[in-house]
Amino acid sequence: MTNRSRNRKNSLKWWLGAAVIGAAIVAILSVQLGNNAVYFYTPDEAVAKAADLAGKTVRVGGMVTPGTVVWHASDLDLKFTMSDLKGHEIAVQHHGAPPDMFKEGQGVVVEGMIVAAQPLQMNSRKLMVKHSEEYKKPGDHNQSIDKALLEKSIFKDQGAAQ
Amino acid sequence: MTQNTAQINMTQNISPKTSRNITLSGIALWACLLAVWGAAIAVVPADANQGEVYRIIYLHVPSAIAAFSASFFLALAGALALWTRDEKFLTWQRALAEAGLLMTVLALVTGSIWGKPTWGTWWTWDARLTTTFLLAILLASYLMLHSALPSGRQRIAVCSGLGILIFADVPIIYKSVTWWRTLHQPPTIIRSGGSTMAPEMLAVLIAGIVTMVLMTLWLAWLRADSLELGRELESQTGAALT
Numbered sequence: 114m115t116n117r118s119r120n121r122k123n124s125l126k127w128w129l130g131a132a133v134i135g136a137a138i139v140a141i142l143s144v145q146l147g148n149n150a151v152y153f154y155t156p157d158e159a160v161a162k163a164a165d166l167a168g169k170t171v172r173v174g175g176m177v178t179p180g181t182v183v184w185h186a187s188d189l190d191l192k193f194t195m196s197d198l199k200g201h202e203i204a205v206q207h208h209g210a211p212p213d214m215f216k217e218g219q220g221v222v223v224e225g226m227i228v229a230a231q232p233l234q235m236n237s238r239k240l241m242v243k244h245s246e247e248y249k250k251p252g253d254h255n256q257s258i259d260k261a262l263l264e265k266s267i268f269k270d271q272g273a274a275q
Numbered sequence: 276m277t278q279n280t281a282q283i284n285m286t287q288n289i290s291p292k293t294s295r296n297i298t299l300s301g302i303a304l305w306a307c308l309l310a311v312w313g314a315a316i317a318v319v320p321a322d323a324n325q326g327e328v329y330r331i332i333y334l335h336v337p338s339a340i341a342a343f344s345a346s347f348f349l350a351l352a353g354a355l356a357l358w359t360r361d362e363k364f365l366t367w368q369r370a371l372a373e374a375g376l377l378m379t380v381l382a383l384v385t386g387s388i389w390g391k392p393t394w395g396t397w398w399t400w401d402a403r404l405t406t407t408f409l410l411a412i413l414l415a416s417y418l419m420l421h422s423a424l425p426s427g428r429q430r431i432a433v434c435s436g437l438g439i440l441i442f443a444d445v446p447i448i449y450k451s452v453t454w455w456r457t458l459h460q461p462p463t464i465i466r467s468g469g470s471t472m473a474p475e476m477l478a479v480l481i482a483g484i485v486t487m488v489l490m491t492l493w494l495a496w497l498r499a500d501s502l503e504l505g506r507e508l509e510s511q512t513g514a515a516l517t
Contacts, residue, residue: 153458
């Protein structure tokens with residue numbers, strides 16, 4: 114075998130290897146991040162799938178319903194209702210101090226377990242705040258689109274994970 | 276003794292002009308970077324929702340975009356290396372992969388530090404964070420592969436191929452917050468309907484992005500230049516330096 118043809122054969126081997134690695138990366142990404150594996154469910158999806166999801170650790174994203182937050186600092190007990198603003202509600206129970214940006218009307222992603230289906234209740238293990246992509250000066254609340262952006266980002270493709 | 280002589284000859288040959296250009300542009304870029312950081316800390320207003328903590332955006336976003344740029348130039352150097360089979364472009368790839376890995380890690384670390392007070396967590400496996408983590412892994416594996424293979428045509432082919440593949444992750448990272456539900460918020464600057472940032476904040480952020488991208492290319496230039504010097508010394512003295 115000449116040097117040249119050996120080189121060509123080796124180079125083909127490496128290209129095949131690279132193609133396999135590339136295909137594997139694309140496959141893993143599409144399975145891991147495709148619609149089969151959503152990062153969080155919306156409240157209406159969680160309500161619809163409550164029976165399947167009961168007893169499993171899941172993430173559900175929604176908005177904190179104003180007037181529902183009850184916080185007992187002495188025993189680190191937090192209760193609130195999150196909703197998709199379309200009537201699907203989840204009562205959340207969390208133990209621990211909430212993140213600084215947690216407030217009524219804020220976007221949240223709750224990681225935990227669904228403990229009751231009717232009405233839907235969740236025991237939170239990890240409470241995360243989802244904020245919008247808007248940055249503005251303090252006091253500059255004119256034409257703020259903060260809430261609309263947040264709703265658009267949280268309730269994207271609602272119902273896709275059913 | 277002969278090695279020392281070769282070294283002295285080399286340092287004289289390596290074009291003092293290039294060396295002076297690197298130094299001068301480095302001083303200019305560091306001055307710009309310090310000016311941007313000064314503005315980020317003392318000049319731009321605090322954010323209405325997040326308060327002072329959002330100021331880390333002036334480090335976080337520029338390092339992420341600098342990592343994307345380094346990956347782009349890595350792919351470009353990969354294409355040029357495959358085209359010309361010139362070892363010079365492989366040296367550039369290594370320098371760009373190193374600078375890109377530095378910026379990716381910086382973006383991950385600053386993001387994590389920002390995530391704790393605002394989101395309430397240091398880390399979560401959403402699409403944006405996972406694909407950025409993947410970029411760091413890919414750049415690290417590129418560097419491992421580069422140092423493991425013996426120099427020659429095969430290393431040029433394999434490393435350049437991987438370098439081009441790595442860049443495919445960049446548009447996925449960028450679009451991840453649009454394609455999938457994530458904890459990370461969608462794009463602020465490049466979006467339909469215009470930027471969602473106050474103009475005085477945006478000006479400093481864009482200055483930061485431009486400076487950080489140039490800084491990364493400068494680091495790669497500095498590194499490629501010293502790798503090139505090492506390679507020439509190796510070929511003259513027979514010592515294994517790089």
